[in-house]
Amino acid sequence: MEKELLYPVANVNRRNESLDGLWQFKFDPKSIGEQADWPKGLSDTLDMPVPSSFNDYFTDKDSREYVGDFWYARHFFVPTEWQDKLVGLRFDAATHRAKIYVNGQLIRSHEGGFLPFTAEINRAVHFGADNLVVVKLNNELHRDRLPAGDTATLRNGHKMAKPFFDFYNYAGLNRSVHLLAVPKTRVIDYSVTYALDGEDATVHYTVTANHNADTTVRLEDANGVVVAKSNGSTGDLLVANAHLWQVGQAYLYKLVIELHQDGATIDTYSAEIGIRTVAIVGHEILINGQSVYLRGFGRHEDSNFAGRGFDLKVETRDLALMKWIGANSYRSSHYPYDEQAYQMADKAGILIIDEVPAVGFKMAAASFLGGLDQNFFDGDWIDSLYDHHLDQVQDLIKRDKNHPSVLAWSLFNEPDTSSEKCVPYFTKLFKATADLDPQKRPRTFTLNEDDTYETSHALQFPDIYLLNRYPGWYHKWGYEISDGEAGLRDELDQWAASDIDKPIVFSEYGGDTQAGLHKLPSVMWSEEYQTELLEMFNRVFDSYDFIRGEQPWNLADFQTVEGNMRVDGNKKGLFTRDRQPKAAAFYLKKRWHDLPLDY
Ligand code: GCB
Numbered sequence: 001m002e003k004e005l006l007y008p009v010a011n012v013n014r015r016n017e018s019l020d021g022l023w024q025f026k027f028d029p030k031s032i033g034e035q036a037d038w039p040k041g042l043s044d045t046l047d048m049p050v051p052s053s054f055n056d057y058f059t060d061k062d063s064r065e066y067v068g069d070f071w072y073a074r075h076f077f078v079p080t081e082w083q084d085k086l087v088g089l090r091f092d093a094a095t096h097r098a099k100i101y102v103n104g105q106l107i108r109s110h111e112g113g114f115l116p117f118t119a120e121i122n123r124a125v126h127f128g129a130d131n132l133v134v135v136k137l138n139n140e141l142h143r144d145r146l147p148a149g150d151t152a153t154l155r156n157g158h159k160m161a162k163p164f165f166d167f168y169n170y171a172g173l174n175r176s177v178h179l180l181a182v183p184k185t186r187v188i189d190y191s192v193t194y195a196l197d198g199e200d201a202t203v204h205y206t207v208t209a210n211h212n213a214d215t216t217v218r219l220e221d222a223n224g225v226v227v228a229k230s231n232g233s234t235g236d237l238l239v240a241n242a243h244l245w246q247v248g249q250a251y252l253y254k255l256v257i258e259l260h261q262d263g264a265t266i267d268t269y270s271a272e273i274g275i276r277t278v279a280i281v282g283h284e285i286l287i288n289g290q291s292v293y294l295r296g297f298g299r300h301e302d303s304n305f306a307g308r309g310f311d312l313k314v315e316t317r318d319l320a321l322m323k324w325i326g327a328n329s330y331r332s333s334h335y336p337y338d339e340q341a342y343q344m345a346d347k348a349g350i351l352i353i354d355e356v357p358a359v360g361f362k363m364a365a366a367s368f369l370g371g372l373d374q375n376f377f378d379g380d381w382i383d384s385l386y387d388h389h390l391d392q393v394q395d396l397i398k399r400d401k402n403h404p405s406v407l408a409w410s411l412f413n414e415p416d417t418s419s420e421k422c423v424p425y426f427t428k429l430f431k432a433t434a435d436l437d438p439q440k441r442p443r444t445f446t447l448n449e450d451d452t453y454e455t456s457h458a459l460q461f462p463d464i465y466l467l468n469r470y471p472g473w474y475h476k477w478g479y480e481i482s483d484g485e486a487g488l489r490d491e492l493d494q495w496a497a498s499d500i501d502k503p504i505v506f507s508e509y510g511g512d513t514q515a516g517l518h519k520l521p522s523v524m525w526s527e528e529y530q531t532e533l534l535e536m537f538n539r540v541f542d543s544y545d546f547i548r549g550e551q552p553w554n555l556a557d558f559q560t561v562e563g564n565m566r567v568d569g570n571k572k573g574l575f576t577r578d579r580q581p582k583a584a585a586f587y588l589k590k591r592w593h594d595l596p597l598d599y
Helices: 080-084 312-325 339-348 364-369 382-400 420-432 478-497 527-541 583-594
Strands: 015-018 021-028 046-050 069-078 086-091 097-102 105-111 117-120 129-138 149-153 159-163 177-182 187-197 200-209 214-220 226-231 234-239 253-261 264-273 278-281 284-287 294-298 329-331 351-355 406-413 443-447 465-468 504-508 547-550
Touching: 086 097, 097 117, 105 117, 187 253, 187 264, 200 214, 200 253, 214 234, 226 234, 264 339, 284 547, 294 504, 312 339, 312 583, 339 351, 339 382, 382 406, 382 420, 478 527, 527 547, 527 583
Parallel strands: 294 329, 294 547, 329 351, 351 406, 406 443, 443 465, 465 504, 504 547
Antiparallel strands: 015 177, 021 046, 021 069, 069 129, 086 117, 086 177, 097 105, 097 129, 149 159, 187 200, 200 234, 214 226, 214 253, 253 264, 278 284
16 A cells, blocks of 8 residues: 555545544654654644644744644544455645654654655554554755755754745645545556547556456546446557547546456546647647647645645635636646646646656755755765655656646756756656656756756756746846846747757746835836736747747745745735735736637
8 A cells, every 4th residue: 555646535445534624733842752652642732734734823933933843643433344444544745754653553654745645554453443643744854855955953952944945844734634445456556548540539548456356447428428448457448539638628537447356346446537648749749739838837835824735725716816817737836736736627627747846956046045055966965865856756657647637747946957967867867757657748847047058968858948037037137127138038049049849838937026016117026017027028938939838937926934035925926825916917817818729
């Protein structure tokens, strides 16, 4: 069960109960929990909602900024009827590292705060009785972990997060917790690939079970009508007059997998899939052979009170805003989002550039956060970091490979590619991840401002170029914006003159904007300046054919560490943190609704 990442379902063979709600919570600044028998139960606790980050409920700063070990606990009941099943606890995300204890026994550990894991608990659990789960979490940042940063100790003894990235280090049980019961012989993974032939399609599937069993697979259309069937652990489902999943016009089929032994159905797993192909041909991004121009955003899982805790209500509002403004895509900057976000994008026909939390791999870029002047890939932490990085890319692709919404894998945000020192790491990672995705989606990463066509040493790796560029904000700002535009055109002229035959997507650009600040003529931070900045970028985009997408930074304002460059967070949102539009959102709405899909 440890390496199984299938999204939990409940059906005739499987059980899935929510353990969301109030948990007991306690800080452990001296890391005494284990010696003090906390795995057997916590005392003197606070109540903490799950899913949520703990930080923003506190009214004192030491608690909100707390870094170190902290604990969660709750009781749960396991029915007697589950005795012949495997019982597990699935954590959709525990940020950043976790140890799971059940009835005092250590069950497993997990590193990585944005991907799910399951702890199989049969050996510790009492059937037909009450049980206790205790979770030890730790939110320290390290250079050899994802996302990268340091943990400092202040002179008063308190630890402090020093992220090399620009989002608040929210931590806790940020996503749902499930109590699962699954058959001992079961489906542990599946994948699908697609081939289109005129009006028809072939869905090639592979089902992995943990033990031998007869496999049957069927495909149902949106009305529940079975349109294709097959037997065996791999096979083809032929779909006549296939209804394709299109950008903005999703259509989902249901794939139903069953395992049989001695005439009985011993496991069932079903999921929605969308028939579509993804290809990069020359400068074009093709979905079902049709060129698509991306418009959308970089985003964050970030909201009031819950911090990075996944909230269906916020995600629903964000999707409504994206629809309103005419977006067709987003990047899951800077970490994999909750799986429900992908299911919702599958339904909405939204494309996702799916990113691992490999962020903070460029110290100079974090200079405004107190970053250091050292090449990141020169550090002695690199080998250890690589192992964690690869592990998370593997889990990301395993988790998300069947979502029609996933367009591409982003393997880093703004790594330092300004020297050759990055090349061995990139070579190894791109090689090790080449065959992980059965659909062979493009792999990419974002290029920081000073990793240009001229200076980057990693241009041979991505299938699509993602550029993060901030003229008009971090340099050539205000009245100098015309020089910013000229400089951007100079860089793009170099790309144009090159023989690199790949699409370029602008994956970040923009400027901080204080909602409600108006000024004529504009000044930086005013709503007028944000619109002028976007207009400048759009003029540039419209001059180069090989630019195949625009994703301004950010959908909404979000929380960061405090600092002299941030006024209570990053304010580059087109929407405020409570998801109301700034003036530039109306400007973008008009542009994006007027642009044809293939622009
Ligand atoms: C970037 C980063 C993003 C920051 C953004 C900014 O290049 O990728 O995480 O939030 O710039 O606003 O500085």
